[in-house]
Amino acid sequence: MNGIGGQELLLSTLQEKEVWESSGRWDDAAVDVWFKTSFQNGTETGLGWTHEEPITRIMSNHIHSYRDLPQYAYQIQIKFRNEVRAKSGIMRTREFPMKDLYSFNKDHAGLDEFYESAADAYLRVFKRVGIGECTYKTFASGGAFSKYSHEFQTISEAGEDVVYLNEKENIAINKEVYTDEVLSDLGLKKKDMKEAKAIEVGNIFKLGTRFSDALGLMYTDEEGNEKPVVMGSYGIGPSRLMGTVAEVLADEKGLVWPMSIAPYTVHLIRIGEEETTVSHAEALFETLQKNGVDVLYDDRDIRAGEKFADSDLLGMPLRVVISKKTIEEGVLEITERATGERRFQSQEELLSELTQ
RNA sequence: CGGGGAGUAGCGCAGUCCGGUAGCGCAUUCGCUUUGGGAGCGAAGGGUCGCAGGUUCAAAUCCUGUCUCCCCGACCA
Numbered sequence: 072m073n074g075i076g077g078q079e080l081l082l083s084t085l086q087e088k089e090v091w092e093s094s095g096r097w098d099d100a101a102v103d104v105w106f107k108t109s110f111q112n113g114t115e116t117g118l119g120w121t122h123e124e125p126i127t128r129i130m131s132n133h134i135h136s137y138r139d140l141p142q143y144a145y146q147i148q149i150k151f152r153n154e155v156r157a158k159s160g161i162m163r164t165r166e167f168p169m170k171d172l173y174s175f176n177k178d179h180a181g182l183d184e185f186y187e188s189a190a191d192a193y194l195r196v197f198k199r200v201g202i203g204e205c206t207y208k209t210f211a212s213g214g215a216f217s218k219y220s221h222e223f224q225t226i227s228e229a230g231e232d233v234v235y236l237n238e239k240e241n242i243a244i245n246k247e248v249y250t251d252e253v254l255s256d257l258g259l260k261k262k263d264m265k266e267a268k269a270i271e272v273g274n275i276f277k278l279g280t281r282f283s284d285a286l287g288l289m290y291t292d293e294e295g296n297e298k299p300v301v302m303g304s305y306g307i308g309p310s311r312l313m314g315t316v317a318e319v320l321a322d323e324k325g326l327v328w329p330m331s332i333a334p335y336t337v338h339l340i341r342i343g344e345e346e347t348t349v350s351h352a353e354a355l356f357e358t359l360q361k362n363g364v365d366v367l368y369d370d371r372d373i374r375a376g377e378k379f380a381d382s383d384l385l386g387m388p389l390r391v392v393i394s395k396k397t398i399e400e401g402v403l404e405i406t407e408r409a410t411g412e413r414r415f416q417s418q419e420e421l422l423s424e425l426t427q
Numbered sequence: 428c429g430g431g432g433a434g435u436a437g438c439g440c441a442g443u444c445c446g447g448u449a450g451c452g453c454a455u456u457c458g459c460u461u462u463g464g465g466a467g468c469g470a471a472g473g474g475u476c477g478c479a480g481g482u483u484c485a486a487a488u489c490c491u492g493u494c495u496c497c498c499c500g501a502c503c504a
Contacts (some may be wrong), residue, residue, distance in 0.1 A: 378462035
């Protein structure tokens, strides 16, 4: 995948606005649609709520011939949106990071192929962060670009969207486009659909030639004809995704981080302040670190119960306890946060499990 | 912008209706006990009651104004 430097995309949207206005390639109405927004006090401003325009313009410096295609560019960047009301902690904010990917193909067949592979990749992402079971590829409004776009919706009472899902087909439809026509398009029956609240954790769009036509992103094909590049866009909001994972996986004791995105793999708890206990715990801490295991070491001189409660609250995947008792028995006491399952292993067994 | 709620000790709150010495829990400090599931008992320190004005012998409490925060709704590539 060809990467475009993130810095290159760090153009202020206000600058972009000036560029478009002065270029005359877009009329005022278009500028209004893509940039202008008003605050409650009437102040007009321009916000970078999405980055199709800058990436399209940048790519016109990189794409000239069919030989330059396909290309794919992604960035992890801050979006600013004039949300009428920010709410639900990190789930809906006016400023948030987004991983967005844009695809550039010669034709619609190329776009379709990449679009499907991107959808599959996104589903794998959501599976790896632990919410695969309750995340559905969801049909949503396609807007001006195509009949449908797709969202990835995670079923949760904390969600703001409503979807109708078919668990057997592993598919869902956003309430906004839930009509008999859509159901028949997808070969689904109303009686098999279940209503649920959901959180949108990602979306993918076929942009077609909307932006390349408007902004002049063209390429020359094998026959020497000039043609517009066919585009797609694909987004995941990491902060909202993190909030969703927390919301979906947490239990009454606190957070439950899956291994793939946990801040630390191991939460090491020392019980007892005796010299041997301290030195054993510190030796294990260093050994784990040397082997590349992320470990959070609770060396506070407080009661055991408080350490257990805190480790449950923070939700690292594995809790490892070292105490007088475990040292005497020559084992580590390991508890899985997600299942509560407890086992006793040697240091070597734990290391080989975590570094394989 | 419409609707609702809250500002009182570091944190979380009661007290306000019906005016009369500023309270509780957690946290903090000290002492003794306890020590693998958020310790127990005893003692101590800590507050311009969001801000301004008014009524009153007396205001956290009543009246007027004002600021801030939160929630719901409208909005949402």
